[in-house]
Amino acid sequence: MYTRRTHRRSRTMFSARSRTGAAILALAALVVSACSSGSSTSSASSPAARAATLAALPQSTPSALAPYYGQKLGWRSCGVPGFECATLRAPLDYAKADAGDVRLAVARKKATGPGRKLGSLLVNPGGPGGSAVDYLQAYAGIGYPQQVRAQYDMVAVDPRGVARSEPVECLDGQEMDRYTQTDVTPDDQREVNRLVKAYKGFAEGCGADAPELLRHVSTVEVARDMDILRAALGDQKLTYVGASYGTSLGATYAGLFPQRVGRLVLDGAIDPTLPSRRLNLDQTTGFETAFKAFAKDCVRQRDCPLRGKGATTPAQAGLNLTAFFERLDAKPLPTGDASGRRLTESLALTGVIAAMYDEAAWEQLREALNAAMQQNDGAGLLALSDSYYERDANGRYSNLMYANAAVNCLDLPASFDTPEEVRKALPTFRKASAVFGEALAWSALNCAYWPVAPTGEPRRIEAKGAAPIVVVGTTRDPATPYHWARSLARQLSSGRLLTYEGDGHTAYGRGSECIDRTIITYLLRGTPPTDGKRCS
Template sequence: MDSRRLLRSTAIALAVGGLVLSGCTDGSGAAAPSSSTPGAAGPAPLAAYYGQKVSWRDCGVPDFQCATVRVPLDYAKPDGERVELAVTRSKATGPGKRLGSLLVNPGGPGGSAVGYVQGYAGIGYPAPVRARYDIVGVDPRGVARSAPVECLTGPQMDAYTQVDVTPDSAAEQNALAGSYKGYAAACAKRSGAVLPHVSTVEAARDMDIVRAVLGDEKLTYVGASYGTFLGATYAELFPARVGRLVLDGAMDPSLTAEQLNREQAAGFETSINAFAADCVKQRDCPLGTTSVPAALDALKAFFRETDARPVPTGESRQLGESLATTGVIAAMYDESAWPQLREALTRAMGGEGSALLALADTYYEREPDGTYANLMSANAAVNCLDLPPAFSGPASAEKAVPSFEKASPVFGRNLAWAALNCAYWPAPATGRPHRITAEGAAPIVVVGTTRDPATPYKWARALAGQLSSGTLLTYEGDGHTAYGRGSDCIDSAINAYLLEGTPPTDGKRCS
């Protein structure tokens, strides 16, 4: 399991972490454009892209339209190969004057914004917001319908997700490193041309072309999880074009890959403690009902047992430690999944692992027919470009394990070794950790949840403090992200900002 996946889906948020990069170049060394007129030519080499016309069509989903927008594969070579970005929209329903387009990104990196808008945001966002905005989703380059990165086949992914991510010997360490090398080699073989050009900076530059093509003078945007880093990067590149930006479940772009993964491990530890505290109060808690420490000890013992003796699932795949841990982590994103996790753990501890395997499959976006969405491939491709790798090889990963276990006694070892994957990536990183200030941008709302597992609350505080116009909105609760998850206080504050342009008071707290 790669610990740097951030995704918000309609049922359960299923991803973890994301990385950051330099906002000064596009990954090829070309300077970002400084200005352009909405819908007009933009910088001379990119005039054809900024001036293109969108042809909307029915896309087979009621109340939604689809289109494609062309962007250059390499911004240093705008006359070269192009990428077709998939775009969908749900038009403003009224009543009230249309305010423009609201672009939405669910995170990942690798989450499909088209799928998210059609499956949730375009029909589930608050009615007053849908009345005034066209809700727009754009699959970023390398994702889903936009020149997707492809790596392993379904059967190969099945094998990859079962590799032991808590190696207990040199042989197991070599096997894990070999699986990462094999994954990277498959990505290079199947998607070598696109791999160097799926950075977050390039995705942010794409988003500015989409903004112009849609006819909007400024960008209005809601980014969740990794989508907050995409939004912050846009603000750094194009501060004068920032309209109303909501960054929910924020990233801290100043951290290294190792720091991000270790702090995220601490975030998951906070969440598993919250789950255990709730579990011990329930009659059906499979971890016992005596105390939180005892419950966590029982969970760690269960993981050790699955490492030694995988649990049958009724199919060819067995529930080993890697898949069992992924299934538990998947349920940390939304507290409404905790009853499902209690049942899945009860069954797995009783010798039947299909329910916990199903949670892991949801996390990986594995379909019942054994195929996978490209979430994991796109996730690795973007993350490994956005920051230098956390570790150079097994020795440096092993050296970091104690600090990860200190941050998270339950998940630390797993998440430390998971951070080794980018060590073998075929496309060198183009980004670096740095503070994002976005000087000159309009007010930007940063949202943090106090017990968020994937994007720890301290990251929201950090990003809000870095942004010259950042204002922090806090949700005191569990789960990943806050907007649209049941808090009237949060939703009202964000709706007022999107509809009226008035950000909440910096430091406002909701529960």
């Protein structure tokens, strides 16, 4: 429902998601926010200490993979001025390299000069499910600092199962509309049954579309694809900037190929040692933290609809928002949508959570809430929800949420196996967030019905022998809580923690001159920040 989201910018600018179903049905699926206020540590009782360590692969290329590593990319025009596109082949199954290929879409914008060329800079905006090619063409290839674009070929590849790379498809537009409106705060057994039916229908649709591909879209496999791309580009080492889920890809790459790590920036980091339920619980706390920051700002504004009758505290604002959600549960609002959709509680929750990714969206959220709560007009919140799901005006959805579930449900065992397990966990999730806890708990049930068994597990990533890796954490990040970045930086043998003291999801390119200057210096000169450097 909710998902480990992509790093959202430019709509807000990048994009990021979590680890459950699609938005509300995808909201929980994004990363998961911390219920615990403490950080993961390397103490004997911590998840990092208990998790197995990701083992590096042999440095020599297996003979079965030689044809993939030796391929040459055929660059061609792809319709966007200044960009070239190519197709990369990778084995569907790395254990059976001769059993078939997946074909991956690659895009590039060549270094503009002047100055010494530094090779390729691979970028990924997160997800899982976010299109790296779209991100490159819409933002990174034109919005990254000129001095970076002058010295690097800017490159992106859509991961297997995503966008242009043999995308997973699960539901048609009308089916997805119904799915996104499913009630994720069930009041009785009938509504629980309806939610379970929605999850099963979503999973069955994905399984029918790509039964074999669904077994091979894991983060480990995508990281291995990145190494084939590195070789095809002619680079000895990988230089990479990954945001949100993109940090999982970058960290996994470092763990598998530590000797091939060049300059890696992992912004909005995810802790790979955590099981899925802890991830979801942590993200729940993260969204609560973000909401409190929004509410504190909102109640200072005269037009804030969460003020109610004399309510001027974030806590009271939260109660007013929860009461509004309950009214929507009983009576959805009109939206003027051409397809007849009304604003349900689930769509409103998704719209609010979408705005938590970037404080630049707070004004839009305040206006949308004002229209809904004061004028019975749900159009603004519906628009925020649609942007989260990547639904266009014609009722078509991108494959973001389908790929998101496919990767998340393969990477880790499900958070919950039954509705009974969710019920037992509800008090903990509500304690983490009075506003979002119940919805995010139920949203974490979606992987229980997935048609493919998980192949991954929580793992500690050390990447011994790797060059310095910059791990960036934002102190009030709603989607990737700050303590995840601290934990990952401690796990990595060469990790350098860079902290942004602020709001929103991820830090690079969000207006902090200190953060941007530090990362640019690292990318251009190879000089990492001192571990623990802080910026605001």
